Amino acid sequence: MGLLTGDYIDWQLDPVMVFMWTCAWAVAHVVMYRLVIMPLADRCFVAPTALHQATAIAANSAKEVNKQDGKDARLKQRKNTAKQADSDPIQSTDDQTKHAAAVKTMASMKKKFAKAAWKCFVYSVSTLIGLYVLFSDTWWMHPALWMLDYPDPTSVEMKLYYMIGFGNYMYQTLSLRTSETDFAAMVVHHSSTIAVITASYIFGFTRVGIIILLLHDCSDPIMEYAKCSLYLKKQQRADSFFTLFAVVFIVTRNILFPYVIRCAHVHSILEDGTRMPRGSEFWGNFCLGCLWVLAALNFYWGFLIVKIAVKTAITGEVEGDIREQDDD
Template identity: 35%
Template sequence: MEALVNEWLWQEKYWLPPGIRWQDIEMKEDEGHFPLPRDLIYTFPLAFAFIALRYVFERLIAVPLSRFLGVKDRIRIRAPSIPKLEAFYKQNSRQPSQSEVVSLGKQCGLSQRKIQAWFRHRRNQDRPSNTKKFSEASWRFVFYLSAFIGGLSSLINMPWFWDHRECWRGYPKQPVADAHYWYYILEMSFYLSLLLCVSVDVKRKDFKEQVIHHIATIFLIGFSYCANYVRVGTLVMLLHDSSDVVLEIGKMLHYAVWTKTCEVLFVVFALVFLVTRLVVFPGRVVHTTLVLSMEFFQPFFGYYFFNALLLVLQALHIFWAYTILRMVYKFVFKGIVEGDERSDEESEVDANEEDDKPEEEGGDWSREQSNGTINSKRASLANNCVLNNLTNRRNVNSRMPKAR
């Protein structure tokens, strides 16, 4: 099996420039560490360690922090227990078609309107709370902030951080420092953990784009490490972490309804994202991999594959930049900052949904209960008016003798 893998997967034409063999890039212990594919095996146990750490962090730190910052969850109406509808909801579809609504209505003896209202309430029960969304954002914020600080401190004194031609000088025989090795391993482990948890995390409108982004990022990190594109790879990860830090802290404060601070952070995030993803990334990183690298070696399979992954990321950047510019337009010309354009698919409650009140003991909705509630509110309002009038008269009578 190992011989088969070495024969087909680790062919030199895939991983090394023309004219270079595996023997040419072997290093002695005193020369440094050369990245090897087996190093990436550690990312799998670390990904599960990240998941466990996230579970502890969200419950011991994120949830208390959300309460401290004033994050409030919406009180949602629970749908009554109707076994046939519940079975259809879990086994077939969360949004039945018109013909399915008619069929379910005949089976349960309910009108179409009540069937549709039941499904709206049931979907609403499964929507993530603000506390859950805050916890996810705070976990990502802590990692991105730590990764950005660690990555910047390890790269700021490196020559390729300032001169991108240094990314290719001496390639592919370039030793990897321990700090950059751990930077790679931890980043790849984190994105693996995100991909493993994507089915239980808050599902957003750009769910498919997020999955593509995670897969492309994992392939990009893994391939760039095996092909020793570590110098360029560290720059790519640092650029992404810089804007993600601002994005996640902005989400946290959005769920805490810190409106003014969110508006400031939104402007900062838009500027950082547009500059790093639409200017620096294509103008410096993609340019150095496509153009400058050819000054040091001839193109090979790894050259094309690595650049293809970078272009996939750039296409996603353009998609998200369009979303951000829409929000900028609304903010500048309408003076409002709406919720996250990538928010969960059904984060907003329908206006009609709050009008339908489920009855506690049966599957029908009682209008008498809502009418009784309205009448009780009217009675209390009338009583308050009477009490206010009596209080005002007493105050006037009490002041009359003093005035005389």
Template identity: 30%
Template sequence: MGLFESVKSINWELESSPVYQDFRVLPLFAVFFPTIRFLLDRFVFEKLANHLIYGKHRQDMGDDTTERKKKIRKFKESAWKCVYYLSAEILALSVTYNEPWFMNTKYFWVGPGDQTWPDQQTKLKLKFLYMFVAGFYTYSIFALIFWETRRSDFGVSMGHHIATLILIVLSYVCSFSRVGSVVLALHDASDVFLEVGKMSKYSGAESIASFSFILFVLSWIILRLIYYPFWILWSTSYEVVLELDKDKHPIEGPIYYYMFNTLLYCLLVLHIYWWVLMYRMLVKQIQDRGKLSEDVRSDSEGEEEHED
């Protein structure tokens, strides 16, 4: 039986209780991502960057110029992130779309049958999604330090990665995985537009970059500043209280509630912080008659470039 047949034969609908021991496979996912990125960097992104940025004239640009290396490196970083966010978004939607809680937040906390939060089991396909994303953010913490271009919001990005990883682990163990999967889907969608816009900017395709940035801003407002606080946070703050059996869970119920919601509201603060940066960039774009600056986050001055 081949690999494809083996994967296809797995019962992804199988349910079991989420436990810390499930994260024993996390190192495999954490190693998987840098391996795939290394291969894509060497055999796909490098050639794609040279072709789109310099085309037939790339030999005339000087192969060892600092500016060329910097632009190629940024393009490859955005290409990698685009591949990840797009694949993660497709995976999240495939896992959640047919579930009742995808459209009705009440079912985050009740069902199937007489299951109520936090005594809910998790399907294998949802566990796989969590290990996939947790592996990416584990890798991303190290990549931010040793691999990627250092930017002015390094501290904020590092805080985001660490908070996201903690949020993923705790939401999984505390049976918040249903709401967590929808949060993941909300976040990855807008990031796809951002990375497409950045690659277009590096390639000199200004019109595509501007259009992608507009889609990014619109998706950010709708998904992260409207749907996230007024539907997701409303459900995690209020709706869950209606379903919690306080007599059965007098201690761990409130602990899970306050711990998880604190992290979710911290994420909202980061959304607002980045929205301020995007708003400034949007104003600048209007003033420059549609011309987009290279990145909503500027490179830090005086920082050394990490070598590939």
């Protein structure tokens, strides 16, 4: 790993890099959506159309006609079909209503599938990069080393992971929709995460920052894949991956994350009793405060996930991620 030590910050280039990575995620979203996700959704979700219905009706009529001999029989059947359609307008209206509802439902499923598939891709990429950066060294196994030689020794790979994380959360925040039922919670979560990333980067807490980034990424691709399976009506697969997600979420965000905060509290105290960074204790406490805000949100979502798990155990079927329900 290329070590940059405490000179990793470039006050002119780094903001440009954050902007570029935000744009890169936006471009990747458009490209993936048009070239991969929507073609896949179109193959998986075939909406009922009037053309399909007309073709089916015509085929059935042709079969009946072929069973009878002579032009008179075919003409008689056409007249009877037309007469039946004219005499039963209510049935025709009901069919149209059902068809319209089916088309709307299918379009909604495609939209949700596309959103979940994109997030599954994003979090998978971010998680793999984070795992590579973390496991490229051994300092993460010893909490006492997280703050040693402050400001934290920072490598090229660590800085790259920071830039990718900056851009990802910036794009996610800009992409939030007010129609989402958890809009306020997600704004608080993303704002706190960006604040933590920014402060930890500027004030040299990069080792703890990378651990926090990874802990908040690694459970989400599992959830998004479970949601994709649910929309595809692969219920057994959705149940299995939701169970896996619940376990990973509880372990990483409700157990390991508070442990990381505790270690940050303990190991950020200097010999004279003041908190790092020396002379700017406010920013050290600010970072810790943001971490506790994230922890509170994680415990709230953990409660909701346990609630879903209990409901799943009772009904036998998972209904989706309660953290993220769109008002369609």
